[in-house]
Amino acid sequence: MSNTYDDPSFFTAYAQMPRSQHGLDAAGEWPDFQALLPPLAGQRVLDLGCGYGWHCQYAAAQGAQSVLGVDSSTRMLAEARAHHSAPGITYEAGDLTTFTRPAGSFDVIISSLALHYITDLADLMRRIAAMLAPGGVMLVTLEHPLFTAEGREQWVTTTTGERVWPVDRYFDEGARATQFLDHTVTKYHHTLSTLLTDVLAAGLTLTAVAEPRGTAADIAQHADWTRAPMMLIVRGEKR
Structure with missing residues (x-):
């Protein structure tokens, strides 16, 4: 995962x-x-790309x-440890492209808004499926294709x-250089079919797909959210 988040001005x-x-x-x-x-x-939870630790705290x-x-960001982990620590929470530096634990560990x-920094989603999904215990659930949010x-x-x-929202090079998967918070950030585009196929190929059962538009209050403030999807949520189970 990119370490852009460790750049002081970006952070x-x-x-x-x-x-x-x-x-x-928010x-x-x-x-x-x-x-x-x-x-x-009573569950053993893993948060991949935990950022500030909001989901860990929840x-x-x-x-x-x-x-x-x-x-993978030392600044993110420092923030998480400082403000979102609680009994039972552990934070660890790790690269999502290689991170693994023994089978059935979770x-x-x-994962929230981290997978679009990953080039090989198929490998990540295989590792997620292996780390999940039977009956386990994967729930991820990433930027919509x-x-x-x-x-x-x-x-x-x-x-x-x-x-209008431009859609081009949809089937040309790979790196994209985009401007985020006045910095150039590299993300990776994957088609919807690639993403869902990777989930299924890893042996997970696809149980939900959602395209969030926000609450009514969000939509009232950001009407664009009803015009083009920004995010995708995918849920899979190890059955």
Whole structure:
């Protein structure tokens, strides 16, 4: 996963975002994500790309037996340890492209807005499936393929003055250089079919797919959320 988040100026800008300051309540996709979470009481939870640790804190508050938050950013982990520590939560530096644990180590594996930094999703899904115990659940959020395809991740204005979301190079999977918080960030575009096929090929049963639009209050403030999907949520189970 990219270490752009360890760049001091980038991290300072990231810290000003509403979701950084207010956590899950400021994340438009959270209601959809929360609704798809299994009961967490007594569960062993892994958060891949844990960032500030908001999801780890939530899992611990729900009674999880243990919570492991993994991130490649030392600044993110420092923030998580400082503000979202609780009994049962452990934070660890780790690269999502290689991270693994013994088979059946976790009952629930979650990831929020980290998978679009991964080039080989098939390998990651195989490792997730292996780390899950039988009956375990994977729940991940990533940027929607229609959001990442063209690369710039910006609305454009047509010659007639209409604002539209550009979709181009959809089937050209791979790296995209985009501007995020005034920094160039590399993300990886994957088609919807590639993503879902990777989940199934790993041996997981696909149990839900969601395209969050936010709450009514979110939509009232950000009407664009109803015009083009920004995020995708995928849920799989190890049956």
